[in-house]
Amino acid sequence: MSYLMSNYAPLEVTFVKGEGCYLTDTKGDQYLDALSGVGVVGLGHCHKDITAAIQMQAGTLLHTSNWYHIQHQETLAKKLCQLADMDTAFFGNSGAEANEAAIKIARLHGRANNIDNPVILTANQSFHGRTMATLSATGNEKVQNGFAPLVSEFIHVDFNDVDAITAHVNNANIVAIMLEPIQGESGVIIPADDYLNQVQDICQANDWLLILDEVQTGIGRTGKLFAHEHNNITPDVLTLAKGLGNGVPIGACLAKGKAATLFQPGSHGSTFGGNPLVCQTALTVLEVIEKNDILNNTIQMGEYLVSGFKSKLMNSDKVVEIRSKGLMLAIELNQDCSSLLKAALDKKLLLNITGQSIRLLPPLIINKAEADSIINTVCELIDTV
Ligand SMILES: Cc1ncc(COP(=O)(O)O)c(C=O)c1O
Structure with a gap:
């Protein structure tokens, strides 16, 4: 039993270390953090400066x-x-x-x-x-x-x-x-x-x-x-x-x-x-x-993510809309997708689900390889709903 009040319902994972866009759990597994602690660690985890x-x-x-x-x-x-x-x-x-x-x-x-x-x-x-x-x-x-x-x-x-x-x-x-x-x-x-x-x-x-x-x-x-x-x-x-x-x-x-x-x-x-x-x-x-010209990276990577999603999801009948500004992004599906929260965690990706939308707030320092990884995993997840 936990001594904590029950106002949160945390997922079954505990992180012990963070670096850039990645978090490491107690087992040593690495997760790509596409949520930045709900829009907090814009410069990534444990930025050296x-x-x-x-x-x-x-x-x-x-x-x-x-x-x-x-x-x-x-x-x-x-x-x-x-x-x-x-x-x-x-x-x-x-x-x-x-x-x-x-x-x-x-x-x-x-x-x-x-x-x-x-x-x-x-x-x-x-x-x-x-x-x-x-x-x-x-x-x-x-x-x-x-x-x-x-x-x-x-x-x-x-x-x-x-x-x-x-x-x-x-x-x-x-x-x-x-x-x-x-x-x-x-x-x-x-x-x-x-x-x-x-x-x-x-x-x-x-x-x-x-x-x-x-x-x-x-x-x-x-x-x-x-x-x-x-x-x-x-x-x-x-x-x-x-x-x-x-x-x-x-x-x-x-x-x-x-x-x-x-x-x-x-x-x-x-x-x-x-x-x-x-x-x-x-x-x-x-x-x-x-x-570090972080705003420029935010614009570039925001556009990169959206165009990646658009080209991969073009023919998906599940996607209603992609909404984005910079690195604030949501993909709205035509159905509830709350099951994807746990499914994403199993694929070592952290994101948020709001009703029928997948919400992403990756660190503003994200690079193309990390963005590609988010695009691929999210598209695989959408295929499963
Ligand atoms: C737009 C907006 N205002 C206020 C808050 C509340 O911030 P805090 O949780 O730091 O009190 C949030 C948190 O998500 C938010 O998104």
Whole structure:
């Protein structure tokens, strides 16, 4: 019997070592990780520069407290704000915490405009985290089941539907709209090219904050450092986590303009948030991405995977659609394919199944041979359903 709570249902494998795109289990067997720890280790497992940064910082200073200045935090805030064209940053420890900060900023924005009951629009089929506020923001009843009463004042609208948003412009209590640029957990759902641009226009016309949850799409995953760069827009609030730390727990909430100064001393905090260890690691992640042209590899390898899948699956009557942006990819089948999770593990490949879709989030450093291996194994798996 396990002493762990039963909230996870792990597969029958334990990994003891990681290197690049590969993990090794207790028996010494190697697995190709096409999921990157759910979009976390974008630079691969135990990247030498990241390991060196962690070792150096662990031997220098791990933690002080946010009651004192933390130079690494200042440096990381400046770097991220410059890269994302934002003004200020708050650091927490996870994606959910980054989104909690964003939700609190939205409520303060409402208060600043004398709105007592601020409402945030979010999307159906979205995922924003597992804390009470973020699961209430999430547009998925499975995530919410059992946890009522939910945090109120979230209105869910269909994703990729501008009219569903404009239907609410007369609601004077709305203060923000919070969206993933591409919905990750619900199976890589990519909106129309100009959807986010139109949403931004609506936000600007109504003094709503545009909050983009880039916890999964950020830090290079889609071939740009931030997915919203594909639209040439800048949100008012931007949340990041996952790939930012390449495995160390860090979340960031960046804000711009009027949203940037709403937190005042006492408004928000986190004991561990933005400690020297995680900030130094995140700085090194950003450096490695820049120095090694990781975004270019992400675009090239994303295209390589898609064209490989397309040519091999052209005649498959099981494939409904292939959706992708950079190295965020889903193959939707015409039937439930949950059995493929275990079948892939047996073939030493790690991937995710979301309903009828196979979801892949390989490390951004993947090479052609590794991509070929993913293509071959996934196509063999599809043949078996
Ligand atoms: C878009 C998005 N937001 C938020 C989260 C929650 O992040 P965390 O699990 O780090 O709290 C996730 C996690 O999958 C996510 O994909």
